[in-house]
Amino acid sequence: MANLKAIRIRIASVRSTRQITSAMKMVSAARLRKAQDKIIKLRPYVNKLQEILNELSQSLVDSEVENVYGRVSEPKKVLIVVITSNRGLCGAFNANVIKETKRLITEKYADQNKKDNLRLLTIGKKGYDFFRKQQVILFGEQNSLLDNVNFADISLTAERLMDSFVSGEYDRIELVYNQFKNAAVQNLMTELFLPVTLSDDDNKEKVLPVSTDYIYEPTAEEIVKNLIPKSLKIQFYKAVLDSFVAENGARMTAMHMATDNASTMIRELTLQYNKARQASITNQILEVVSGAEALKG
Numbered sequence: 331m332a333n334l335k336a337i338r339i340r341i342a343s344v345r346s347t348r349q350i351t352s353a354m355k356m357v358s359a360a361r362l363r364k365a366q367d368k369i370i371k372l373r374p375y376v377n378k379l380q381e382i383l384n385e386l387s388q389s390l391v392d393s394e395v396e397n398v399y400g401r402v403s404e405p406k407k408v409l410i411v412v413i414t415s416n417r418g419l420c421g422a423f424n425a426n427v428i429k430e431t432k433r434l435i436t437e438k439y440a441d442q443n444k445k446d447n448l449r450l451l452t453i454g455k456k457g458y459d460f461f462r463k464q465q466v467i468l469f470g471e472q473n474s475l476l477d478n479v480n481f482a483d484i485s486l487t488a489e490r491l492m493d494s495f496v497s498g499e500y501d502r503i504e505l506v507y508n509q510f511k512n513a514a515v516q517n518l519m520t521e522l523f524l525p526v527t528l529s530d531d532d533n534k535e536k537v538l539p540v541s542t543d544y545i546y547e548p549t550a551e552e553i554v555k556n557l558i559p560k561s562l563k564i565q566f567y568k569a570v571l572d573s574f575v576a577e578n579g580a581r582m583t584a585m586h587m588a589t590d591n592a593s594t595m596i597r598e599l600t601l602q603y604n605k606a607r608q609a610s611i612t613n614q615i616l617e618v619v620s621g622a623e624a625l626k627g
Contacts, residue, residue, distance in 0.1 A: 334610065337603040341596060348592035354419065355585035362513060362578040365479070369510055369568070369575050376568050383526065383561045386546070386553055398496045399558050400526045405502035407447045408439050409469055409494070411523065412461065413507035413573040414454030416476050420581035423508060424456040426518050431457075431506050434520070435466060449500070451491075453570060479574045481567050488566035492559060495524040505569050510576040514583050521569065526558060 412431050414424045431450070435443050442448040449469035452458040458471045472487050494500050503524040508516040546553050 334603065334606055337599055337606065341599045341603065344592050344595050344599065348589055348596070351585045351588040351592060355582055355589060358578045358582035358585060362575065362582055365571065365575045365578060366510070369571050372564075372568055372571065376564055379557075379561050379564060383558060386557065397526070397554055397558070399492065399524060399562065401495075402525050403501050405439075406442065407449075407500045407502075408442045409449045409451060409491070409500045409503045410434060410439075411451045411453065411491070411503065411505045411507075411569075412457040413505065413570060414452070414457035415573075415577045416455045416473055417581075418456065419584060420577055421584040423516065423577055423580040424454070426516075427506055427508060428457060428460050430518055430520060431461070434504070434506070453487075453573075475570060476574060479571055481563075484567045484570050485563040488563040489559075491523065491566070492562055500524075505566070507569050507573040508576040508580075509572045510579060513579040516576040516580055519569075519572075523562070523566065526562070 410431060412427060414427050418424070435448065439448050443466065446467060449467050450457075450461055451469040452461060452471045453473065453475055455473045458468075458473060462468060475484055475487065491503055495503055502522075505519070505521040505523050507519055507521075509519045511517050
């Protein structure tokens with residue numbers, strides 16, 4: 331009977347867990363649908379703006395107009411923006427970003443890290459909790475951006491990064507995040523944020539071959555002052571939004587699998603419980619019969 335009681339307790343525990351994972355799956359699905367519409371509508375705008383930005387940068391190569399965001403130099407001082415999530419239970423979502431960031435630190439920017447010229451800006455508590463314990467200097471954390479993903483708050487962080495680049499505090503700023511593809515798949519991205527360049531081997535998708543002629547009004551200088559900062563802010567917003575959508579997709583998938591596994595476990599435990607109960611009843615019947623036969627004897 332003790333074994334039966336243990337099985338009953340375990341079945342109740344698994345059922346309680348299944349209720350939690352099922353509720354989390356529905357919450358993530360609702361958030362995913364809402365945020366997915368935003369990123370799908372934003373991407374064509376970002377791509378077109380990036381195309382215009384590349385053409386503008388090319389037109390400024392031989393001009394006297396200074397593009398302060400296109401200053402290309404040896405990356406002596408590097409900042410990596412690590413975008414994870416504030417909560418777990420989303421599969422390998424955070425682990426993939428952390429693993430890629432560690433690779434950049436130990437391989438690509440190993441010299442900068444040894445000279446203490448490498449900094450990390452974390453967006454998401456999971457990344458912050460991990461890297462604050464590592465031998466790397468944190469530029470800061472902006473975990474609150476994920477509480478309410480909106481352009482106004484994120485653009486302030488983008489401005490801070492842009493100012494740090496223009497002032498020479500950093501020579502290179504990269505973004506590491508998960509790009510949303512669908513609810514079950516996320517693409518790990520390492521994207522160059524600054525400087526704005528015409529070609530970048532690390533981010534081939536960022537620069538597209540452009541052959542379109544544009545007429546700039548009022549002047550190219552005004553475009554530099556307005557379009558490039560705006561494009562960078564939108565690019566940064568898209569990265570955070572992409573990560574947020576991918577997070578909810580990963581969590582929905584993880585909770586769906588957890589709910590299915592819990593249902594399977596409940597079926598197996600119920601079968602095990604029924605077999606044990608049947609065996610217990612059979613033993614009790616045998617004991618009664620054996621006792622009756624003993625009394626007759």
